[in-house]
Amino acid sequence: MPSTRTKVEVKGLEARHYDRLMDILTLGKYEGMIKQIIGDMGIRSGDAIVDLGSGTGRNDCMMLEHAGPEGRILGFDIGEEMMAQAVERCKDYPNVSFVFQRIEEPWNIQGEFDKAFMSFVLHGFENYDKEKIMDNVYQALRPGGEFFVLDYNEFDLGAQFFLFRWIFKKAECPLASEFVAMDLKKMLSQHGFVDFDTKTYVGGYVRLLRARKP
Numbered sequence: 748m749p750s751t752r753t754k755v756e757v758k759g760l761e762a763r764h765y766d767r768l769m770d771i772l773t774l775g776k777y778e779g780m781i782k783q784i785i786g787d788m789g790i791r792s793g794d795a796i797v798d799l800g801s802g803t804g805r806n807d808c809m810m811l812e813h814a815g816p817e818g819r820i821l822g823f824d825i826g827e828e829m830m831a832q833a834v835e836r837c838k839d840y841p842n843v844s845f846v847f848q849r850i851e852e853p854w855n856i857q858g859e860f861d862k863a864f865m866s867f868v869l870h871g872f873e874n875y876d877k878e879k880i881m882d883n884v885y886q887a888l889r890p891g892g893e894f895f896v897l898d899y900n901e902f903d904l905g906a907q908f909f910l911f912r913w914i915f916k917k918a919e920c921p922l923a924s925e926f927v928a929m930d931l932k933k934m935l936s937q938h939g940f941v942d943f944d945t946k947t948y949v950g951g952y953v954r955l956l957r958a959r960k961p
């Protein structure tokens with residue numbers, strides 16, 4: 748059952764114009780930023796990658812540029828309007844596929860993937876669902892596989908300028924305010940992940956956190 752405190756289930760006008768909206772909100776910088784971040788993931792030719800909350804598929808096309816024709820991308824999403832754009836965008840790539848799957852429900856995938864990627868999705872889940880997602884990812888990764896969480900970094904929201912706080916709370920769900928205050932590495936390590944690495948962007952407010960399955 749989805750939380751009433753989330754905004755990550757994108758629908759309607761926002762879903763139909765999601766990419767354009769991101770470009771406008773970041774003054775045209777979004778695509779370049781994501782390209783750089785995906786470059787920082789160290790994707791190798793032939794990698795199998797599962798994308799949790801794959802949205803419009805923009806990130807999946809970029810990941811495939813690194814994974815190449817031997818690679819494989821599987822996107823999970825539940826948004827029909829988002830998924831339709833992803834399917835259309837990736838229609839020429841037989842090694843990219845999308846499935847309607849709630850990421851917090853069991854996937855029944857064991858040790859198939861080299862990498863899991865989750866971009867601006869995890870902050871919108873209650874902690875008990877974050878834990879289910881981490882268990883699903885852990886099972887789906889091969890030993891040595893990597894989980895990449897691209898999302899808000901940890902920061903003290905209360906210490907930010909009034910205007911920043913106001914915009915963040917208006918634009919984001921209550922769960923996002925809790926997310927920036929939580930110790931995500933601790934939760935990941937309680938679910939078996941090790942060997943964390945952090946890269947930050949956008950003045951430190953956005954983080955690519957890598958965790959490895961031993």
Ligand SMILES: C[S@@+](CC[C@H](N)C(=O)[O-])C[C@H]1O[C@@H](n2cnc3c(N)ncnc32)[C@H](O)[C@@H]1O
Binds near residue numbers: 851866
């Ligand atoms: C903020 S968008 C991010 C999309 C994409 N990851 C990106 O960075 O462009 C959140 C996405 O997560 C999907 N989503 C939300 N809740 C989900 C769930 N429980 N299971 C699968 N997908 C979900 C939404 O449909 C939407 O496409």
